[in-house]
Amino acid sequence: MKEQLLELYKYRELLYTIAQRDVKVRYKQSIMGFLWAILMPVLIVLSGIVVRYAYALAAHAPLQTADIASVAVKSLPWAFLVSSIRFGCNSLIANRDLVTKVYFPKEIFPVAAVMASLFDFFVASTALVVLLLVIQTGWSAYLLWTPLLLLATVFLAIGTSMAVSAASLFFRDVKFIVEVVLTFGIFFTPVFYDVRMLGEKGKWLLLNPAAPVLDGLSACIIHHQPPQLPWLAYGLGFGFVALFGGYVFFKKLEPAFCESI
Amino acid sequence: MSDVALRMEHVYKKYRKGEICNSLRDLIPTLTGRIFRQQELSENDKREFWALQDISFEVKRGEAFGIIGPNGAGKSTLLKLLSRVVKPTRGLLHVHGRLSALIELAAGFHPDLTGRENVYLYGAILGMTKREIDAKFDEIVDFSGLAEFIDTPVKRYSSGMHARLGFAVASHVNPDVLLVDEVLSIGDALFQRKCVDHMRKIIQHGATVLFVSHSLKTVADFCSQALLLDHGHPIMKDATPRVITQYMTLLQQRRAADQNRPVVISSVTVRDAAGPCHRFRAGQKAWIDIEVSAHEPCRKLAVVLYVLDQSHHPLFTTSTERLGHGSVSLGSGDILRCTFEVELNLGPGVYHPSVNLLRYDCEQLFDSWEAAETIYVWSEKDITGPVNCFPRVVRQDLSSAEQRGASCYPAEEREIPENVNL
Numbered sequence: 112m113k114e115q116l117l118e119l120y121k122y123r124e125l126l127y128t129i130a131q132r133d134v135k136v137r138y139k140q141s142i143m144g145f146l147w148a149i150l151m152p153v154l155i156v157l158s159g160i161v162v163r164y165a166y167a168l169a170a171h172a173p174l175q176t177a178d179i180a181s182v183a184v185k186s187l188p189w190a191f192l193v194s195s196i197r198f199g200c201n202s203l204i205a206n207r208d209l210v211t212k213v214y215f216p217k218e219i220f221p222v223a224a225v226m227a228s229l230f231d232f233f234v235a236s237t238a239l240v241v242l243l244l245v246i247q248t249g250w251s252a253y254l255l256w257t258p259l260l261l262l263a264t265v266f267l268a269i270g271t272s273m274a275v276s277a278a279s280l281f282f283r284d285v286k287f288i289v290e291v292v293l294t295f296g297i298f299f300t301p302v303f304y305d306v307r308m309l310g311e312k313g314k315w316l317l318l319n320p321a322a323p324v325l326d327g328l329s330a331c332i333i334h335h336q337p338p339q340l341p342w343l344a345y346g347l348g349f350g351f352v353a354l355f356g357g358y359v360f361f362k363k364l365e366p367a368f369c370e371s372i
Numbered sequence: 373m374s375d376v377a378l379r380m381e382h383v384y385k386k387y388r389k390g391e392i393c394n395s396l397r398d399l400i401p402t403l404t405g406r407i408f409r410q411q412e413l414s415e416n417d418k419r420e421f422w423a424l425q426d427i428s429f430e431v432k433r434g435e436a437f438g439i440i441g442p443n444g445a446g447k448s449t450l451l452k453l454l455s456r457v458v459k460p461t462r463g464l465l466h467v468h469g470r471l472s473a474l475i476e477l478a479a480g481f482h483p484d485l486t487g488r489e490n491v492y493l494y495g496a497i498l499g500m501t502k503r504e505i506d507a508k509f510d511e512i513v514d515f516s517g518l519a520e521f522i523d524t525p526v527k528r529y530s531s532g533m534h535a536r537l538g539f540a541v542a543s544h545v546n547p548d549v550l551l552v553d554e555v556l557s558i559g560d561a562l563f564q565r566k567c568v569d570h571m572r573k574i575i576q577h578g579a580t581v582l583f584v585s586h587s588l589k590t591v592a593d594f595c596s597q598a599l600l601l602d603h604g605h606p607i608m609k610d611a612t613p614r615v616i617t618q619y620m621t622l623l624q625q626r627r628a629a630d631q632n633r634p635v636v637i638s639s640v641t642v643r644d645a646a647g648p649c650h651r652f653r654a655g656q657k658a659w660i661d662i663e664v665s666a667h668e669p670c671r672k673l674a675v676v677l678y679v680l681d682q683s684h685h686p687l688f689t690t691s692t693e694r695l696g697h698g699s700v701s702l703g704s705g706d707i708l709r710c711t712f713e714v715e716l717n718l719g720p721g722v723y724h725p726s727v728n729l730l731r732y733d734c735e736q737l738f739d740s741w742e743a744a745e746t747i748y749v750w751s752e753k754d755i756t757g758p759v760n761c762f763p764r765v766v767r768q769d770l771s772s773a774e775q776r777g778a779s780c781y782p783a784e785e786r787e788i789p790e791n792v793n794l
Contacts, residue, residue, distance in 0.1 A: 212455070
């Protein structure tokens, strides 16, 4: 494993180059260019506003700015997760020629896919920070939790991408399963709603590894509260396990890639 | 440091034929089936086959090594093993130093990116660092001759431009070991010339090069040693000309056994006035007897004789029809015998008389036997080159400048123009 990681380090330039290619290719020949990076989160926020509005109507309570800001904060990492897993899942099949003809550590492809999505995430985040400054949500020391929470998200994204990209080489079903899970996953993840709204039973939703991370982000950025530590530990732990497990799984299957792609 | 750049020891590679389960739905019946039929499967699994068996060879640093063989011999598998994209089922493989593969150029190109971006991308894929590419960028672009189009997306390139850029990048990697597939046949004649020269330069600079090719000419031109593969078995490893001759014999055996051809060349022999002979003096007469047998009727057949040199370059071609004997129509079971008389006005060296069966009006090639025979031509005179003009020196006298005097050349004519390179 140490050797494998050293080799990956040796090929880091290739990783950056492939990630760069993925970013460039996504925005070539498009008029909107980098605005596309913001489009998906904007749509999520808009649908969040609809859901929140309906909820407010049903509860006879006013719709608050903080609620919408919370949806916006959670929608970006969610969009990042979705796009990196979707893109990562296809990364090996899409680069079939390179997988079968040239030798280098193949985890470069899913990792580069995540890095390309991370780039989109940063573009969108910049827009979000400006938005948050304009609507003046304020700030607190709890903001310091943010990097750790984002790190957990990235780990989760890389681990999952590696696992599903390798698995989808052997079984094309994986691609469709991933697609379905990503489409409907938003209903099982507290993006539009808060876990608190579901009362006690909402805790079960926090088992979804993305949930405690998103919940924590919303807590420390918008609500100026500390994240729920046990759940945060769970989310982080899950991220680590996903990263490690995904990598080991990927490396185990890698020698057979060429013959089964 | 050892002088061995690459070594294979008893390498085996097994593949599975047929469809490997590609969806979960297929997997379930296969798995359940396997539990019940485990015994018989492992005993007699016909879906497996050996692509390579017991391959051992080593290539010295700075050597050019060729791997030849008919289709299905296992050349591509060998290439994949060497470039480490597949692992051998058994056996050991050592490569010392950086290995780079010049295989299927431009697999790494992305159509939407510009030529410039693709040079960096492909360079990185082949293992160059950004700094190395920066340093060589101008050289690469210059070599490809695409400076004008370097900022155009590669999808607008013609296939030739595509391949030229690919070769330009790949050949500037500077590896210790270079694998070369069928890539030296791209671009126009000028570019090919450039590629060949560049390959020679790479070899001269001490890189080890492995050619895996159908093109015997390439292998003969570059490689001193070669390995012949057939059906995954190593047949022969020796000096290239001998391996090529063996390969020709192998092809001929296979060809003669082929019952699907309506007509085959069944034998070719070379003789002098006394009988079968392989050594000739330059200028001597030789007779080439050719026997053709027909399994099915065929019409308007002409026997074509051509001579190849040691590197399999054609030197000379003629045919029964072109020599004014008209074409022949053969019935089923007929045997045609013909004899060419040739004067071997050839330079000293090794030559291969070869035979084709051709129908001229529709250009149909019935059968072809390249390098059917091998002859050695020697000459008392010290000359080189494939042709022999039987030279003689009839005059050699020196007139010194002093004798002629300086007045022979007016002063202004003796001035050397500035652009002449001394």
